Amino acid sequence: MSSELTVLCFLLLHTGSLGFGILPGDALNHLEITENAILNATVQVCRSLAQAEGTDFTFPPQPFTAKTVAAACNAPQSSKTFRQAILFIIFRNVRVDLRHAFNASFHFDDEMFVGGRKIITDGLRAVKASNQQENFKAARQQLGEILHPLQDFYSHSNWVELGNKRPNANLIRSDSSIGNIADRSRATCRNCDGDDCTNNILEDVIEEKVLTSGYFDVVPLFSTKPAGKCSHGGAIDQTSKIEPKGGINKDTFSSSHGHLHIQAANVAIAATNELLEDVRGAAGDRPFLQMMGISKGSSKALCFVVDTTKSMSDDIDAVKTVTSSIINSKKGTEDEPSLYILVSFNDPGLGPLIKTTDPKVFMDAINALSASGGGDEAELSLSGLQLALTCAPLNSEIFLFTDAPAKDRQLKSTVRALIERTQTVVNFMITDSIVINRRRRSDNSQRQHRGIPASDAQLYRDLARASGGQAIEVSKSELLEATSIITDSSRSSLVTLLQAARSPGRADNFSFIVDETVTNVTVYITGRSVSFTLIGPTGESQENTGTAGPLITAVQSLGNFMTLWLKKLVGRWEMRMESTNPYTLKVVGQSPIDFLLDFLEPSKGPFTGFDALDSRPRAGFNGSLLVSLTGTDTATVTEVLLIESGGSDEIKGVVEPQGGGNFLVHVEMMPSVEFVVRVKGQNGTATPGASAVFQRQSPTNFKASNLTVTADSNSILVPGTPFSVPFSVTTSGTGGNFTIRATNNQLFNSTFPTSLFLEAGNSANGTVTLSAALNTPSGTDVTLTIEAEAPGGADTNYVVLRFSVFNTVTDFSGPVCQLLSQQSNCSDNCSSSTWSLSIQVSDGADGTGVASVSLKQGSGTINISPAADNENITLVSYSASCCSPDMELLVVDRVGNEASCFYTRDPNPPAAQSLSRKLSQSILFLLNVMALGLYSLTEGVVQ
Numbered sequence: 001m002s003s004e005l006t007v008l009c010f011l012l013l014h015t016g017s018l019g020f021g022i023l024p025g026d027a028l029n030h031l032e033i034t035e036n037a038i039l040n041a042t043v044q045v046c047r048s049l050a051q052a053e054g055t056d057f058t059f060p061p062q063p064f065t066a067k068t069v070a071a072a073c074n075a076p077q078s079s080k081t082f083r084q085a086i087l088f089i090i091f092r093n094v095r096v097d098l099r100h101a102f103n104a105s106f107h108f109d110d111e112m113f114v115g116g117r118k119i120i121t122d123g124l125r126a127v128k129a130s131n132q133q134e135n136f137k138a139a140r141q142q143l144g145e146i147l148h149p150l151q152d153f154y155s156h157s158n159w160v161e162l163g164n165k166r167p168n169a170n171l172i173r174s175d176s177s178i179g180n181i182a183d184r185s186r187a188t189c190r191n192c193d194g195d196d197c198t199n200n201i202l203e204d205v206i207e208e209k210v211l212t213s214g215y216f217d218v219v220p221l222f223s224t225k226p227a228g229k230c231s232h233g234g235a236i237d238q239t240s241k242i243e244p245k246g247g248i249n250k251d252t253f254s255s256s257h258g259h260l261h262i263q264a265a266n267v268a269i270a271a272t273n274e275l276l277e278d279v280r281g282a283a284g285d286r287p288f289l290q291m292m293g294i295s296k297g298s299s300k301a302l303c304f305v306v307d308t309t310k311s312m313s314d315d316i317d318a319v320k321t322v323t324s325s326i327i328n329s330k331k332g333t334e335d336e337p338s339l340y341i342l343v344s345f346n347d348p349g350l351g352p353l354i355k356t357t358d359p360k361v362f363m364d365a366i367n368a369l370s371a372s373g374g375g376d377e378a379e380l381s382l383s384g385l386q387l388a389l390t391c392a393p394l395n396s397e398i399f400l401f402t403d404a405p406a407k408d409r410q411l412k413s414t415v416r417a418l419i420e421r422t423q424t425v426v427n428f429m430i431t432d433s434i435v436i437n438r439r440r441r442s443d444n445s446q447r448q449h450r451g452i453p454a455s456d457a458q459l460y461r462d463l464a465r466a467s468g469g470q471a472i473e474v475s476k477s478e479l480l481e482a483t484s485i486i487t488d489s490s491r492s493s494l495v496t497l498l499q500a501a502r503s504p505g506r507a508d509n510f511s512f513i514v515d516e517t518v519t520n521v522t523v524y525i526t527g528r529s530v531s532f533t534l535i536g537p538t539g540e541s542q543e544n545t546g547t548a549g550p551l552i553t554a555v556q557s558l559g560n561f562m563t564l565w566l567k568k569l570v571g572r573w574e575m576r577m578e579s580t581n582p583y584t585l586k587v588v589g590q591s592p593i594d595f596l597l598d599f600l601e602p603s604k605g606p607f608t609g610f611d612a613l614d615s616r617p618r619a620g621f622n623g624s625l626l627v628s629l630t631g632t633d634t635a636t637v638t639e640v641l642l643i644e645s646g647g648s649d650e651i652k653g654v655v656e657p658q659g660g661g662n663f664l665v666h667v668e669m670m671p672s673v674e675f676v677v678r679v680k681g682q683n684g685t686a687t688p689g690a691s692a693v694f695q696r697q698s699p700t701n702f703k704a705s706n707l708t709v710t711a712d713s714n715s716i717l718v719p720g721t722p723f724s725v726p727f728s729v730t731t732s733g734t735g736g737n738f739t740i741r742a743t744n745n746q747l748f749n750s751t752f753p754t755s756l757f758l759e760a761g762n763s764a765n766g767t768v769t770l771s772a773a774l775n776t777p778s779g780t781d782v783t784l785t786i787e788a789e790a791p792g793g794a795d796t797n798y799v800v801l802r803f804s805v806f807n808t809v810t811d812f813s814g815p816v817c818q819l820l821s822q823q824s825n826c827s828d829n830c831s832s833s834t835w836s837l838s839i840q841v842s843d844g845a846d847g848t849g850v851a852s853v854s855l856k857q858g859s860g861t862i863n864i865s866p867a868a869d870n871e872n873i874t875l876v877s878y879s880a881s882c883c884s885p886d887m888e889l890l891v892v893d894r895v896g897n898e899a900s901c902f903y904t905r906d907p908n909p910p911a912a913q914s915l916s917r918k919l920s921q922s923i924l925f926l927l928n929v930m931a932l933g934l935y936s937l938t939e940g941v942v943q
């Protein structure tokens with residue numbers, strides 16, 4: 001049972017229109033409710049931060065947008081990341097309709113009030129735990145999922161009909177009453193009067209303020225609607241055709257209770273606002289803004305993955321120098337990194353991962369790096385990269401420093417999957433690979449130098465190219481100079497104007513548009529012996545003479561890497577590349593106008609609508625994308641092209657504006673070859689001059705696939721219990737044995753089938769089971785990549801999933817032993833005498849209780865019994881020969897925490913020496929009346 005997907009839902013139903021087709025004056029859907037509430041809550045947070053910091057605050061004009069709110073928050077550079085956070089939350093919200101269409105609790109249908117609230121409160125705890133661990137992506141995901149039922153409550157229940165104008169605050173608390181919920185047997189509705197449903201809720205229900213919600217089912221025969229209950233209503237709800245007929249939902253103006261649509265939507269906005277306030281209260285203002293993608297500085301991460309094996313000391317010095325230069329020179333400016341990430345890798349070590357907003361913590365971690373170890377000549381570079389990709393924000397730029405081949409090449413496709421899904425740019429800073437090439441060519445002598453043979457460098461080049469990054473190959477002495485790319489890329493509002501690669505190399509012409517909003521245009525070229533002619537908008541040209549000229553203000557050339565800084569000239573530029581060696585070309589600049597890109601797939605459920613893909617789109621079939629402009633409220637998209645990465649074939653999409661800067665793009669056929677996405681647009685229609693036309697491109701090279709991999713599971717992982725992720729692989733091509741790989745960034749133990757057999761055109765199912773250790777902290781973020789590879793390896797698809805760990809267990813310590821008494825009559829002849837102990841075992845006030853007690857060491861006899869008066873205490877008595885002076889107990893609590901308690905016979909037990917303060921008066925009394933003192937009293941040793 002589900003909400004009908006119209007108003008309070010993102011998708012339009014039955015009308016044949018698609019997506020967020022919401023025109024001004026139309027009904028409000030989940031998208032707008034969520035966006036309105038986030039924008040409002042964020043403005044409030046920024047205002048109170050400004051007040052606290054004594055700075056000015058000006059409310060942006062209504063209606064708020066991501067751009068105006070980011071600017072009001074004094075963080076205009078965060079406009080893109082803010083919009084991205086909002087869109088992601090909305091996608092997760094809307095997905096609830098697509099994935100949980102028939103789970104009534106997710107929609108507060110069928111009077112599932114308790115179940116609905118549990119989804120909200122459990123998820124809210126996970127949001128807070130994720131924020132505490134600064135895992136903001138996971139927090140957004142959970143947030144989106146719980147906002148859906150929260151908003152549905154106001155459309156699907158009779159809360160508004162009961163006269164309520166304010167949200168039901170008890171939906172975000174687990175310790176209170178939701179309200180006076182109707183008994184299952186209580187009738188709540190009568191038939192509507194024809195089409196008029198304004199009066200179908202029974203008077204006594206309204207008068208007594210009884211809470212009810214509509215029943216919903218698409219199959220009439222199996223309807224579960226009890227007698228006398230209200231229905232959801234609408235064309236696909238079959239229960240509304242059974243008496244009492246009609247419904248009560250307020251999803252749109254045309255719904256059964258459409259006359260209350262605006263009231264319901266407004267209370268839903270207020271409820272969303274209230275939940276966001278609750279999250280903010282727990283997180284604090286700055287972390288709340290970070291969850292929303294708003295931060296001081298550039299809103300970008302400075303992210304390094306560094307090889308720390310022995311030969312890397314020069315490289316590490318370069319990392320130290322560039323880091324300290326960026327931190328010192330960008331401090332307090334809009335280019336200051338908002339987040340710092342460091343993953344070091346060695347052999348066999350990996351990490352630790354440093355993720356911090358504090359530049360000092362980062363600098364200290366960088367300064368602590370030193371080069372050592374690494375026996376053979378290959379290191380865990382891809383494992384390091386995988387970790388960085390899973391914890392960096394979307395659209396980040398990562399720099400990986402190494403001088404060795406990857407030992408973990410098997411991770412190549414996983415890393416590629418993560419690059420595509422996060423649209424992250426990866427740059428490799430590879431030192432000393434040239435030396436080896438040269439040496440090898442001149443003589444075939446033994447390698448005297450650690451370094452990367454050209455064949456191995458190809459792996460890095462492939463990944464760099466796929467991500468739209470550079471594989472920079474320089475000597476160790478050139479590296480420091482080459483790090484200028486890192487300083488350049490840490491600038492805020494960096495956009496890609498063009499990115500292309502040719503391998504094998506060939507002469508080709510490329511063009512790019514510099515619009516009036518773009519500054520600091522920089523061209524990066526990698527490749528050996530590449531020559532070019534650059535032609536400016538006025539027809540002036542310049543060749544690669546290696547010096548400044550009419551178009552180029554500065555040139556830097558190091559190893560295989562060349563940087564050109566261009567003069568600011570608005571218009572169409574041309575780059576004529578001439579080389580038979582492989583090369584890459586990338587043109588970037590700074591501009592507020594950029595775009596976000598998501599691949600969509602039509603819903604497979606009973607409802608029409610789109611879901612954002614977590615995998616590669618389907619090759620050879622029609623497909624859809626969502627392009628969202630950022631940093632502008634005036635620009636529009638005029639053209640979207642899918643361009644073959646290595647060539648010039650292009651597929652033009654049909655662009656449908658959706659309002660709010662969103663554009664739905666349909667292509668007739670997703671390419672079978674790798675492609676990039678280029679967006680052209682215009683800023684404002686009033687000035688349709690050439691200078692208002694802009695061009696942006698995705699750095700990422702995408703692939704479509706003949707395979708489909710889908711997975712669905714709970715998004716909260718509870719440690720200590722196996723977590724199942726069922727998945728399914730479908731091929732539209734040939735069949736055979738498909739290789740399956742499942743990798744998670746937390747290195748949790750996992751089991752999965754390593755291959756699946758698929759018939760041509762068919763599908764097969766499998767399950768990945770993850771096991772997280774019981775002590776995994778709540779808020780830990782897990783990224784699982786499930787890959788399927790077609791026989792022969794020519795085609796691969798994957799699904800990338802993210803889970804939040806929420807530990808329902810709060811007991812992390814083992815039980816505690818307390819020695820009550822020890823008695824012994826040991827004599828010189830130990831075999832003829834015995835000693836004995838009396839011990840109590842308990843699991844503390846917050847513990848789960850003692851599950852088992854066993855003897856780990858000692859040859860005596862043991863007697864275990866529950867205490868007569870207290871079920872939380874277990875009594876243990878032990879007696880042994882004096883020849884066996886040691887004993888050890890293993891005690892375990894109900895969630896598996898262990899402790900061991902070790903006791904040894906006291907050779908000269910003094911009279912009652914120390915008394916634990918914890919002992920009750922009654923035990924004291926007992927001890928006092930005991931026979932003359934051959935006992936001692938000490939605490940057990942818990943190891």
Ligand SMILES: *[C@@H]1O[C@H](CO)[C@@H](O)[C@H](O)[C@H]1NC(C)=O
Nearest residue numbers: 037040041044269270273277
């Ligand atoms: C905006 O947020 C404030 C503070 O949380 C709240 O009082 C107000 O009702 C909200 N406005 C809307 C339209 O949600």
Ligand SMILES: *[C@@H]1O[C@H](CO)[C@@H](O)[C@H](O)[C@H]1NC(C)=O
Nearest residue numbers: 488491519520521565568590
């Ligand atoms: C970027 O461009 C602006 C204005 O054109 C200029 O002031 C600034 O120095 C440039 N920054 C860099 C790093 O070149």
Ligand SMILES: *[C@@H]1O[C@H](CO)[C@@H](O)[C@H](O)[C@H]1NC(C)=O
Nearest residue numbers: 517592593631632634683684
């Ligand atoms: C776009 O055009 C508008 C008016 O036409 C102008 O105010 C604005 O500065 C331009 N740039 C951006 C990034 O919107």
Ligand SMILES: *[C@@H]1O[C@H](CO)[C@@H](O)[C@H](O)[C@H]1NC(C)=O
Nearest residue numbers: 619672704705706733794795
């Ligand atoms: C998908 O299958 C078609 C036909 O078998 C083939 O031409 C195409 O290359 C395949 N696409 C991919 C991405 O493997």
Ligand SMILES: *[C@@H]1O[C@H](CO)[C@@H](O)[C@H](O)[C@H]1NC(C)=O
Nearest residue numbers: 735736737738755756757791
């Ligand atoms: C697929 O793999 C299974 C197990 O490895 C093997 O028994 C089977 O013969 C393989 N089938 C094909 C068609 O290769």
Ligand SMILES: [Ca+2]
Nearest residue numbers: 811813847893
């Ligand atoms: Ca315990």
